[in-house]
Amino acid sequence: MKVGGKSCRSIWFDDDTMTVKIIDQRWLPHEFRIVELDRRAVFATAIRDMWVRGAPLIGATAAYGIAVQMAHDPSDRSLDETWKILHQTRPTAINLRWALDEMKTLLRPVPEAGRAAAAFQRAAEICDQDVECNRLIGCHGLEIIRKIAAGKKRGEPTRILTHCNAGWLATVDWGTATSPIYHAQAAGIPLHIWVDETRPRNQGAQLTAWEMAEQRIPHQLIVDNAGGHLMQQGEVDMVIVGTDRTTAQGDVCNKIGTYLKALAAKDNNIPFYVALPSPTIDWTLGDGIREIPIEHRDEAEVTGVWGKRDDGSLARVQICPEGCRAANPAFDITPARLITGLITERGVCAASPEGLAGLFPERVITER
Amino acid sequence: MKVGGKSCRSIWFDDDTMTVKIIDQRWLPHEFRIVELDRRAVFATAIRDMWVRGAPLIGATAAYGIAVQMAHDPSDRSLDETWKILHQTRPTAINLRWALDEMKTLLRPVPEAGRAAAAFQRAAEICDQDVECNRLIGCHGLEIIRKIAAGKKRGEPTRILTHCNAGWLATVDWGTATSPIYHAQAAGIPLHIWVDETRPRNQGAQLTAWEMAEQRIPHQLIVDNAGGHLMQQGEVDMVIVGTDRTTAQGDVCNKIGTYLKALAAKDNNIPFYVALPSPTIDWTLGDGIREIPIEHRDEAEVTGVWGKRDDGSLARVQICPEGCRAANPAFDITPARLITGLITERGVCAASPEGLAGLFPERVITER
Numbered sequence: 001m002k003v004g005g006k007s008c009r010s011i012w013f014d015d016d017t018m019t020v021k022i023i024d025q026r027w028l029p030h031e032f033r034i035v036e037l038d039r040r041a042v043f044a045t046a047i048r049d050m051w052v053r054g055a056p057l058i059g060a061t062a063a064y065g066i067a068v069q070m071a072h073d074p075s076d077r078s079l080d081e082t083w084k085i086l087h088q089t090r091p092t093a094i095n096l097r098w099a100l101d102e103m104k105t106l107l108r109p110v111p112e113a114g115r116a117a118a119a120f121q122r123a124a125e126i127c128d129q130d131v132e133c134n135r136l137i138g139c140h141g142l143e144i145i146r147k148i149a150a151g152k153k154r155g156e157p158t159r160i161l162t163h164c165n166a167g168w169l170a171t172v173d174w175g176t177a178t179s180p181i182y183h184a185q186a187a188g189i190p191l192h193i194w195v196d197e198t199r200p201r202n203q204g205a206q207l208t209a210w211e212m213a214e215q216r217i218p219h220q221l222i223v224d225n226a227g228g229h230l231m232q233q234g235e236v237d238m239v240i241v242g243t244d245r246t247t248a249q250g251d252v253c254n255k256i257g258t259y260l261k262a263l264a265a266k267d268n269n270i271p272f273y274v275a276l277p278s279p280t281i282d283w284t285l286g287d288g289i290r291e292i293p294i295e296h297r298d299e300a301e302v303t304g305v306w307g308k309r310d311d312g313s314l315a316r317v318q319i320c321p322e323g324c325r326a327a328n329p330a331f332d333i334t335p336a337r338l339i340t341g342l343i344t345e346r347g348v349c350a351a352s353p354e355g356l357a358g359l360f361p362e363r364v365i366t367e368r
Numbered sequence: 369m370k371v372g373g374k375s376c377r378s379i380w381f382d383d384d385t386m387t388v389k390i391i392d393q394r395w396l397p398h399e400f401r402i403v404e405l406d407r408r409a410v411f412a413t414a415i416r417d418m419w420v421r422g423a424p425l426i427g428a429t430a431a432y433g434i435a436v437q438m439a440h441d442p443s444d445r446s447l448d449e450t451w452k453i454l455h456q457t458r459p460t461a462i463n464l465r466w467a468l469d470e471m472k473t474l475l476r477p478v479p480e481a482g483r484a485a486a487a488f489q490r491a492a493e494i495c496d497q498d499v500e501c502n503r504l505i506g507c508h509g510l511e512i513i514r515k516i517a518a519g520k521k522r523g524e525p526t527r528i529l530t531h532c533n534a535g536w537l538a539t540v541d542w543g544t545a546t547s548p549i550y551h552a553q554a555a556g557i558p559l560h561i562w563v564d565e566t567r568p569r570n571q572g573a574q575l576t577a578w579e580m581a582e583q584r585i586p587h588q589l590i591v592d593n594a595g596g597h598l599m600q601q602g603e604v605d606m607v608i609v610g611t612d613r614t615t616a617q618g619d620v621c622n623k624i625g626t627y628l629k630a631l632a633a634k635d636n637n638i639p640f641y642v643a644l645p646s647p648t649i650d651w652t653l654g655d656g657i658r659e660i661p662i663e664h665r666d667e668a669e670v671t672g673v674w675g676k677r678d679d680g681s682l683a684r685v686q687i688c689p690e691g692c693r694a695a696n697p698a699f700d701i702t703p704a705r706l707i708t709g710l711i712t713e714r715g716v717c718a719a720s721p722e723g724l725a726g727l728f729p730e731r732v733i734t735e736r
Binding site for chain 2: 199257260294308319
């Protein structure tokens with residue numbers, strides 16, 4: 001999507017420098033920094049410390065991480081080690097494991113001399129597949145927005161609430177939750193996006209608001225507490241969020257707080273959609289609340305907030321008393337019963353075993 | 369309650385200096401500052417700019433504001449003007465109007481020469497009544513906590529989630545939502561408090577966490593997004609919140625985000641209680657969602673966060689792109705159907721017209 005009016009992806013192979021480049025998202029929206037990832041340890045840091053984040057982008061980055069390591073040491077041992085090192089960086093995102101498995105399965109039978117080339121090629125394919133997948137999600141989601149927009153007076157915006165950043169910055173391009181929004185913009189549908197700030201890391205305020213501004217889509221930032229009130233007052237037409245992992249029965253694991261918005265949407269009869277590329281589906285799991293391990297992150301994310309001071313410098317401020325302890329679960333589970341539909345690259349389905357199996361019959365695991 | 373181990377109220381008349389003093393809560397938890405309120409304009413600023421906040425404390429402050437003005441100019445015109453000026457400071461809190469009406473009704477028949485003395489006496493009574501009222505709320509709420517604690521293994525804490533600050537800092541002493549907690553502590557019941565940070569102004573992180581720390585009650589700060597997950601995981605035994613205004617049918621207007629926690633509590637069969645002194649009840653209103661006007665506050669509260677830097681200085685950081693617009697509704701409505709019970713100074717009742725009328729039969733307005 002657009003940065004300063006020019007098209008950009010979140011990760012790319014730079015043919016001039018022959019290196020992998022990413023947007024270091026830690027500095028957004030205050031600074032737009034591009035960094036080179038040149039060795040395995042840097043890839044691991046980039047994923048763990050969230051220079052890149054978002055399930056699909058984590059997968060793509062891990063794929064390139066293996067490729068870069070194969071150029072350095074294409075041995076089996078190196079491949080296995082890299083799988084392990086990168087897999088440990090983030091425990092929740094299913095795409096990470098998917099991409100790592102994909103690379104390992106592909107590379108294992110390839111002679112060592114050919115592994116780097118094969119790996120770079122496959123990593124590029126994974127990126128392109130992600131872009132295409134998200135484009136299709138956007139096409140299917142557009143039809144939902146179109147129907148809602150058709151019920152409005154001419155010129156009245158369709159008001160969409162989104163949580164966290166399931167934008168193009170969380171993928172390689174288009175985004176998942178944002179892809180229907182970008183497609184609706186392209187189709188000339190007036191929009192107004194409610195952007196949840198998404199504490200503790202404020203990915204909504206930092207990334208989604210930035211994406212919307214760069215793309216010139218009307219939007220307003222709100223605190224995570226505000227969505228329920230806006231829904232009560234009839235100010236929200238639909239909700240679209242992304243997901244880090246979806247179970248075979250349609251339970252959705254997404255950024256902490258998603259569940260609260262789903263409850264409010266249900267209570268106010270507002271359609272609640274989850275946009276997901278199919279690699280995000282974990283076909284081995286059923287009950288999300290019982291079966292998905294939830295990452296607990298550093299207390300400092302809760303006790304402090306990063307941002308820009310008046311003088312332009314970036315700073316962290318502590319918002320609570322010295323020594324205050326915090327709990328920081330990073331995700332929650334939105335049960336399938338609260339979800340109006342899942343928007344996938346193959347179309348929209350109910351959040352149910354039947355719904356998912358209908359779109360992806362070949363992937364269903366019959367015995368768990 | 370305790371500050372540095374010593375008992376303190378949030379507002380008091382200092383007999384030594386013959387002035388009204390408050391804790392300037394804008395600096396908490398980083399600095400503990402006491403300021404003197406010496407003239408009407410300062411009282412208005414203190415309420416409007418939230419040096420003091422919380423419905424009962426706003427009422428007490430307004431009462432003292434009239435008293436201080438009466439000492440300066442006890443005329444009818446001065447009384448009427450002061451009512452208007454102070455009433456305009458915060459639109460939502462019902463206690464503000466209650467306290468102002470109380471003072472005006474009392475003072476109008478008093479000769480000018482006696483107004484200041486009568487006003488100071490009544491303001492002190494309003495404070496003492498608030499303290500007693502909150503103490504009673506604590507006694508009734510304690511019985512609820514006692515029952516929940518009885519179902520736990522010896523030594524296991526009762527885990528209570530609270531939103532915003534309905535603590536002693538929001539009242540004159542004890543607090544509303546915190547009074548049952550402080551009474552449970554005194555009764556030797558092990559507790560663990562989940563403190564919602566409560567964006568945008570972070571009163572949970574700044575004030576409730578500070579109160580808990582000063583009172584030495586175990587607690588953890590969480591982002592507003594986290595409560596639903598904790599409830600899903602069985603980590604919350606009950607919720608207690610305060611309220612800025614409650615309708616005659618039991619709908620509760622409280623800090624933005626309360627509604628989301630009530631939905632999650634309902635979805636997980638967790639008792640959700642609202643603690644309220646009866647002046648907070650607006651007997652003229654029925655349907656809270658349709659009838660209570662919601663204050664919209666400055667966008668800057670959403671686009672930035674205040675806190676303390678590593679060097680000890682206080683700073684605001686901007687969390688979103690330059691020029692990002694925000695919406696900032698300050699309250700939402702929790703419908704009565706989501707509320708397990710209302711804890712009042714006269715006991716606990718259902719959040720319903722019958723429940724409230726049962727406890728306060730003399731206050732019911734039969735024709736609206």
